[in-house]
Amino acid sequence: MTLYDYSPLPERPALHWPDGKRVAFYVGLNIETFLPDQPSTSIWPMDIKPDPLNHGWRDYGARVGVWRTMDILDKHGLRASVLLNSQVAEDNPQIIKAGTERNWAWLAHGRTNTTLHTGYELDEERRVLTDITETIETATGQRPKGWMGPALTETHNTPQLLSELGYGYVLDWTNDDQPYRLNVPGMLSVPYTVELNDLGVFLRGLTGPDFLQMVKDQYDVLRDESADSGRVMALALHPFVIGQPFRAKYLDLALEYVASQSDVWLTTSDEIATHYAAV
Template structure:
């Protein structure tokens, strides 16, 4: 099967991308704010098949009860507005988190209903109904209609981008194959860079330490800054409050954002703003 959603485009063969005020690297935090079903298997620290699964569900639930609030304090310290990957069920089960994000003018992206159910194997009519319900729920809770999508575990069907476009979305994060936004072969839709590499869930569950994480954030920025001399780049940092919100890890998120916020060539922004500026400035030369 041929993938028709996007075309191959080497980064060295494109018009230069510019960011506001001559900045070189557009940086955003993808904050995963998720709801998990207690009777379904999901992201786990220990591979067990139990119902109820107190060990793994409690580990995940720490994020909503404690970890996200610690993470919010750190983001506030450095003036970083989250690009919030929101499970629609959070609006019902953890409305205080949504209220905190509304107060801070976070960007809101749809992230399915719950991370206990992947967004796969739907027929188009069923999927349209599901996406409409997710979108309406998030809009009602946040006061803003989401424009970006990332499926639970970055899942889509063959129809998802087209259906999202019908609902007013204009970008997805699921295809983590670039350091710049690019147009999809669905009218009006972009892919905006996300990351499964600089992602606390994958890093820390593989055994990396806080100092390892800090060094990786610094290295990621430094190389992207060097790459961006003639065309801007995007740096995403993917966070899960039940992982990065643990006290011994949060310390290193603080240090990482302190480093990034001090860089003169970084644009601290959101995925919504990256998509907007790319659309209007893709043909401009980096200052």
Template structure:
């Protein structure tokens, strides 16, 4: 038996009962807003592969998100009544408290996203991982006043023990397994997988050369197909240092304008999606 056989069961979406969202809505839509801290001069998401210290080029590109980009995104989310599902590195609490304050004022959902996106969540033995996860959880809870219910590892990384250890800490779901358009139960008691996306994800799309109008059309097409199918989750994954650039933010505004205008969309958070599905 492989890890994947033991963690979850294969279930074709065509063989499941219909999934209903509150108010008879056909699509549950949420924004997964990656709020990340990066260690200077450490390998991480880079716009240019160089090995220099100080690495002003790559670190400055990433840090634009915390200094400028996220504030532009916050304005756009507010404009269209969208509460973020904030995927937050615990180090953000120390380094960017103004972002935490802005999110708590807006009643964002807070998910743990590791310590920093400069360190993958992998290679830990269980006791070490338990200690690290406990520290991440308590740091986010102290900063936001809310204990995180969801987890997404830096670069979607886990160990073989992560879901069970998260369950011990009271977590209810993970986003790391991007293999479905609906939530499903893991073979770890009380744990769900909630859909996230590597496809409708600004980091992958724009760094491959996608244009703003292309992004807007993809968001519209994704929603239209999922609405036709019904009972689906639509995640939109955003990174402030990417979509927060002015020439891209323009198209995020237009995309959310389209989504928010739909009569059959449930504008929600990953927390509320998990909570609703857990009752079915």
């Protein structure tokens, strides 16, 4: 059995968001932790220990970038959908506290972003996922409903094991502008993005004005296409990337544009999944 069936967009029933809104918009905020002296997302990969250049670049997100990003989200009335490494609860509890005060949605995002979610035997994966889930629930007071693996990784067993743990959706399959049902009872795929993703955008050499125009263009096209059936627009952010001052300026402008639209539903991935499952 395949994980999901092919469903061409023009053949689907119309999807309607609450209050007649046309585009469901959410911010997928990657709040991650990285193990020192191990290879991870890097500017210039180097096999050295310690690695101040790359680890310091990543660590800027937890120390500075997330707080700047948080202020911008607050300014525009946006709750984050947080893709949370469970180890953040141990390493950066102040971030968890600030997010719970803002009623952020908390999704599981593996234990750390140094380790991909691959290569597990069934029982080992069940134990790992249970530990991740319970750690996040204890720290946030909210049992996660959604999953995105570190670097969008899963095993063939992950969706079924997540379903058994009470999850309702995954973000790993970035192949649609609408949610859809997986061939695992009770499980959905909710749109995420590797295209409108600060890590990919800026590490390809694009600039803040490029990012701003991409956000505007993405919204405009999805709005125009959604006259008869709603769409999802995800914006993927990493505090150590978008939280740099010269980029944060353009995030502010981008969110100002989206939040000003009369036909946008400013929401979370949890609320998108819940609405879709109900209709």
